[in-house]
Amino acid sequence: QKEVEQDPGPLSVPEGAIVSLNCTYSNSAFQYFMWYRQYSRKGPELLMYTYSSGNKEDGRFTAQVDKSSKYISLFIRDSQPSDSATYLCAIPDSGGGADGLTFGKGTHLIIQP
Amino acid sequence: EPEVTQTPSHQVTQMGQEVILRCVPISNHLYFYWYRQILGQKVEFLVSFYNNEISEKSEIFDDQFSVERPDGSNFTLKIRSTKLEDSAMYFCASSGVLDEQYFGPGTRLTVT
Numbered sequence: 001q002k003e004v005e006q007d008p009g010p011l012s013v014p015e016g017a018i019v020s021l022n023c024t025y026s027n028s029a030f031q032y033f034m035w036y037r038q039y040s041r042k043g044p045e046l047l048m049y050t051y052s053s054g055n056k057e058d059g060r061f062t063a064q065v066d067k068s069s070k071y072i073s074l075f076i077r078d079s080q081p082s083d084s085a086t087y088l089c090a091i092p093d094s095g096g097g098a099d100g101l102t103f104g105k106g107t108h109l110i111i112q113p
Numbered sequence: 114e115p116e117v118t119q120t121p122s123h124q125v126t127q128m129g130q131e132v133i134l135r136c137v138p139i140s141n142h143l144y145f146y147w148y149r150q151i152l153g154q155k156v157e158f159l160v161s162f163y164n165n166e167i168s169e170k171s172e173i174f175d176d177q178f179s180v181e182r183p184d185g186s187n188f189t190l191k192i193r194s195t196k197l198e199d200s201a202m203y204f205c206a207s208s209g210v211l212d213e214q215y216f217g218p219g220t221r222l223t224v225t
Contacts, residue, residue, distance in 0.1 A: 032212055034213070034214075036216075041202070041219075041221070042218060042219070043117075043204050043216035043217050043218045043219045044156060044204070044216045045216070046213055046214070046215060046216075049211075049212070049213050051212075088156065090156075092212050093169070098144045098146075098161040098162070098163040098168035098169060098208075099161065099169065099212065100146065100158030100159075100160075100161055100169055100171060101148075101156075101158060101214060102158070103155050103156040103157070104155070105154070105155045106155075
């Protein structure tokens, strides 16, 4: 069964704080993991893509995967008001071409100036 | 930076009418997708398309839906007889040789 779960929030933090967003999944066959950011009434914007356990860093963003716990995280350092959005984790079915993504419902993040 | 574009941004139609949603994927991408997002709900996969045929489809993608790549640049989603529950944001996405899918801005479909 393809299930991806996220706490919907809202998560409200002050500007400059470190944000931790989390996602759990049920299917141990998942191999690839993505984080998207979605502003209200806009399309999802790809932030991070990883296909292994451990950490991947891109600027202020760090994606972390723990396959043994089926748990993925996105950390945002030095958070800015412009980071206020809904963050979606997404997992392709098997990692081959043309796989549909299974999305979590998203966590609504609010960065307070 | 190349991006996926979609038209129209908003489509209003009456129940039972046919609608066609249009997308221009990123030019060198090989895989194309449609997703929908009902207000307040998850983004849901509808269908993927590769090499001029459907590669994968979800349970949502029933006989009322069809996809087409009529030329070298456009990718369309047709809903033959719209229902009220088809009201949603519809997103087109495309990917290259990697699995990273890039989404368009969406078409908001309102069925009255």
